[in-house]
Amino acid sequence: MNFLELAKSRFAVRQYTGQVVTDDELNYILECGRVAPSAVNFQPWHFYVVMGEEKRALLQQCYNRDWFKEAPVYIVCSVHRDQAWTRQSDGKPHGDIDIAIAVEHMCLAAAELGMGTCWVCNFDAAMCADVMDMATDEYPAVIIALGHTEAVAPEKNRKPLEEIVTRL
């Protein structure tokens, strides 16, 4: 697979099989997140792998969707505000950019393994921080739902290049 094929093979998977995610698969995916770039290489992130029944049930209350309950693994990706780089010129914090890169590295890694993921941001963040026992400077940015799937990638519905690119 070249990179474009890999990028197209990743899609929002909301249907998972019961197939177990192995440690090798999980470790590969996490390693791909670890090597992601971040502003000033501050790596202001933490990845919580949630597989235990008790925590799963609590996390599912933060994002109450039937399909979400099917995913065998959740990776809760948090940002430590105190560790993230802030641009001096306008005070813009860059933790959300950093975490987004790491998350997509992991989603693409899973796609390379033939597995499915879905980015989830529409969850109750305060409840999630509480469930994950996060530090005061830490917030949950993204939950990755992860698992094996039989779903097939649909055609990408994206704006055409002419609409989104300006050549100067």
Ligand SMILES: Cc1cc2nc3c(=O)[nH]c(=O)nc-3n(C[C@H](O)[C@H](O)[C@H](O)COP(=O)(O)O)c2cc1C
């Ligand atoms: C930042 C971000 C947040 C998202 N949050 C959710 C979410 O809370 N729930 C959900 O079902 N999908 C969520 N998605 C998945 C998007 O709906 C999906 O990626 C988008 O429609 C494009 O489809 P594709 O991923 O299949 O190419 C999110 C995606 C991104 C990038």
